[in-house]
Amino acid sequence: MKKKFIGLTLTLTAILSTSVVFTSPAFAATTLTVDCQTTLRGVTHCASGSLYGVTESKPFDITQFVAPLKPNVFTNPALSGFNHQQPIGAAIPVAGRLKNTTGKVMIRLADIFSGWPYSFKNMNDWLSKVTNVINQKKASGYSNFYGYEIWNEPNGTFKNTSVSFNDMWRQTYKLIRSLDPNAQIIGPSYSYYNHNNMNAFLSFCKANNCLPDVICWHELGGSQYISSNIRDLKSLEKTLGIPEKKMSVNEYCDSNHYAEGQPGASAPFIAKFERNKVDAACISWWWTNAPGRLGSLMASDTQKGAGWWFYKWYGDMTGNMVNVIPQNDNSNLVDGFACVDSNSKYISVLLGGVNDGTVNVNIKNIPAFIGSTATVKVEKVDWTSKDTPVNGTTIVSSKGYTVSNGAINLSIPNTNNTSGYRVYISH
Known part of the structure; x- marks a missing residue:
């Protein structure tokens, strides 16, 4: 349809230009x-982080490539390797690599499973796996964890028929509170913001005493929707009688995925996150053959890209x-x-x-x-x-x-x- 429209426009222009002289339109600066x-608040570098942007071995040099950005939060799989969603980037060893930086790690629990959608089996199996991760996290001795993200994009990846997403959330929330009571619990982490979905989820959580500490979703269609989505969330909180919660957008990217980490595309995202006081935001990971590049801020494991320098300016803010x-x-x-x-x-x-x-x-x-x-x-x-x-x-x-x-x-x-x-x- 667009191609037809463009062709028609070109045809009409060709006809009219035989008798009319056109001038370029004047745009206001x-x-x-x-x-x-x-x-707004003290400097937090809230949007300086990425999804799977740091792994057990990449970037090559944390001191040279990561620390200068004053990173905030990285999202990493709870476990990695065989039979898990991600082959690399497990949260606990990554937290160890980041311990001498400002970076904190959000533990993505759903990545315990393999498959897409995730190969969730049953609640006993799931809660046992979550317990294992919590115990490993506590035994690590690292203190630079942001919290537990219970699930990832449940609107498309939670397919179990024996238990609802909300009930899985409630039981997992209760387990985390009992085993690691001071840890932040993060969710629902929808793949996009939707008023009806968020309303239903928060209503359930309020009724069942399992509200997340950090409300999370993804912004992968461009920066133009962020402020209106946040306004809607704040309105929902007021309507439901929920105290204002921290907000995290732990995957963000321009709709043109090739612009991941691009300075020009990143600026409007960061601006809106800062203006709306988002607590944490992570650049996305579209290029699955290139983990550990800080959300495409690095051109390779050992080379800085344009995005790195832009986020370095951001990190220099005080x-x-x-x-x-x-x-x-x-x-x-x-x-x-x-x-x-x-x-x-x-x-x-x-x-x-x-x-x-x-x-x-x-x-x-x-x-x-x-x-x-x-x-x-x-x-x-x-x-x-x-x-x-x-x-x-x-x-x-x-x-x-x-x-x-x-x-x-x-x-x-x-x-x-x-x-x-x-x-x-x-x-």
Whole structure:
């Protein structure tokens, strides 16, 4: 249907162009507003993590490739190897590799099973397997675990007819609480956000005293749905009389999976996660032949990609996250996120997304420590593909700006959809 429409459009254009002169449409430049006075929360690097992005041996060097990103949460299989969903990446040894970083591990219990959908047998078998994992986790001595994700994408992978998903959840929840009472319990981890599914699940959990500590789902269709989904969840919590829970999106990716880890596609995701105070988010893992690449931030086991440098800028953020207002919160258009550090005396703004070539960045309520004249450095990192190594970032400009009425307005020309940008402001 789309091909027919395009063909018709081209035909009409050819006919009309014989008598009419067309000019290119004029688009208004994209504008981002950074409000340095509106603090969201302290820096958490909430979206700096990935699904199966770290394994028992990859990336090659944790100190060089992982620690500088100040990672938050990685999702890993409870067990790996023969007869399990994943051949590599078991949560407990990965937690050991990450113990000297900021990284924490979310244990995906469903990956105990092989098959897709998972080869769940019966509750006795399942609870015995979960008990074994909990005991191994406790015996490890590691403290950098985020919690237990009971199941993964139950709307498509829980097919058992002898027990419902909700009842499996209730029994598993009770077991975890009895064996590891201080651990966070995470779910339902739907493959996409759906109001009716979430309403039914949370209603059941409230009635049966088994509400998750962290409400989790996946965003794999693009960043444009995140804010509206979170608004819906918060409305549900109020309607059901449930206290606000932490939120995790432990798989996120652009609808174009080749853009996994791409700076331009990542920026609107991170911006919305930060603005909506998501607790943890993990880049997806579409490329199953390449685990341990930090969600395509690495071009290989030993080479940094463009995404790595963009997330390094994110990891360098300190102080407080402040509000950034995009032109359209419900889109994958240009969006950004920013921090203000009054101790180190700087402002950092990261941005990217679909745009028309020029991005105006309006920074207002600039703190007094910047002074009347600011040094503003604009940098970029360009992306060719997820498998292309990148050696570093590029300075676009560096110059002084007068702070007028507590504000600076600057333009970044010639931007593109795939690159990521940083605006760094200091005295």
